[in-house]
Amino acid sequence: MADRVDISGVSLHLSASDPSRGDWIGQHEVLRQLLACWLTVDPADLPLAPRLTGPPGIGKTTLAMAAARSRGQDLYVYQCTSDTRPEDLLVTPVLAESGTIQYHASPLVTAMITGAVCVLDEGNRMNEKSWASLAPLLDHRRYVESIVAGITISAHDDFRCVVTMNEDESTFEIPDYILSRLQPTLVLEHPSRDDERAILEYHLPFATAEMLNLTVEFLQQAHELKLDFSTRDGINVLRFALKRLAAESDHPLAADAAWAEAVTACLGDDALDLQALAASRQQSLGGNVIPLGLGDFFFAGDDPLHPDADDGDEDEPES
Numbered sequence: 001m002a003d004r005v006d007i008s009g010v011s012l013h014l015s016a017s018d019p020s021r022g023d024w025i026g027q028h029e030v031l032r033q034l035l036a037c038w039l040t041v042d043p044a045d046l047p048l049a050p051r052l053t054g055p056p057g058i059g060k061t062t063l064a065m066a067a068a069r070s071r072g073q074d075l076y077v078y079q080c081t082s083d084t085r086p087e088d089l090l091v092t093p094v095l096a097e098s099g100t101i102q103y104h105a106s107p108l109v110t111a112m113i114t115g116a117v118c119v120l121d122e123g124n125r126m127n128e129k130s131w132a133s134l135a136p137l138l139d140h141r142r143y144v145e146s147i148v149a150g151i152t153i154s155a156h157d158d159f160r161c162v163v164t165m166n167e168d169e170s171t172f173e174i175p176d177y178i179l180s181r182l183q184p185t186l187v188l189e190h191p192s193r194d195d196e197r198a199i200l201e202y203h204l205p206f207a208t209a210e211m212l213n214l215t216v217e218f219l220q221q222a223h224e225l226k227l228d229f230s231t232r233d234g235i236n237v238l239r240f241a242l243k244r245l246a247a248e249s250d251h252p253l254a255a256d257a258a259w260a261e262a263v264t265a266c267l268g269d270d271a272l273d274l275q276a277l278a279a280s281r282q283q284s285l286g287g288n289v290i291p292l293g294l295g296d297f298f299f300a301g302d303d304p305l306h307p308d309a310d311d312g313d314e315d316e317p318e319s
């Protein structure tokens, strides 16, 4: 593909596409929803630019990239940050060795020109001014105006776009007129036990069954307790534990000791006791939790053997 194109007499240098590959495992429904957004069902129809939301490390970027690959299109990823300026998103002037100004098209504009897919990653880290420059692209007009290069650039019919957004505090409030152009919202949730195991096996096919089990159980318990440990955390813990075991082959470490060490090193000391961590998170959020007693560590809350189990009648109010 040409690395330069001419638009209204201005020569634009194009960005390189993203070469990375990766399959999407499980959660097929959300993949189908994303692909449906990008379909056009009639020559008069337009594709949608959806938002993919969910907690950090859950697979938003991976899903967006896998969806682009499954359509067989080139992929461009633009990492949005709080200091992304409109010209960074569109066209940047660069002083060339010859002393002349060259215009460089961003990954987004390159995808627009070549008819590829652009993932605007972590879109809610970007400020309103930058989002405003994309308003005409995200509605029926499908163009952007580069003030720097003095040109209007129209999107190719095959251009598709998706925005990923994180649910954390270090993000901007995106104005409503932009949010209304980024629809629908596709929400990614933590994977099921089987899917999570398949994801870990896909990324770490050399992991032993014992290490996989420890990690899957840990992640599933964390999801149940609404703790923010993600699939990415699980991959990192498992990867570190496997490296520790391999590095210590002269003085073999017990597998569970290496795994526990990896949890602490990656996620902090508290992560080894998820129940206690969840209880203290609840409390710090002002939640109404009952303090844990020793019995809570040995028996589930509804276990009849729990020392605090209600035996039926003594607490019933007298009528």
Ligand SMILES: Nc1ncnc2c1ncn2[C@@H]1O[C@H](COP(=O)(O)OP(=O)(O)OP(=O)(O)O)[C@@H](O)[C@H]1O
Pocket: 022, 023, 024, 025, 026, 027, 054, 055, 056, 057, 058, 059, 060, 061, 062, 063, 122, 164, 166, 199, 202, 203, 231, 232, 235
């Ligand atoms: N369903 C899945 N199939 C394959 N890999 C997955 C899946 N879900 C998560 N992963 C893996 O988990 C890791 C985290 O995924 P990713 O970076 O896409 O998360 P994210 O939600 O974009 O995170 P962040 O919010 O920090 O940007 C990656 O290594 C990714 O490959």
Ligand SMILES: [Mg+2]
Pocket: 060, 061, 062, 121, 122, 164
């Ligand atoms: Mg991401």
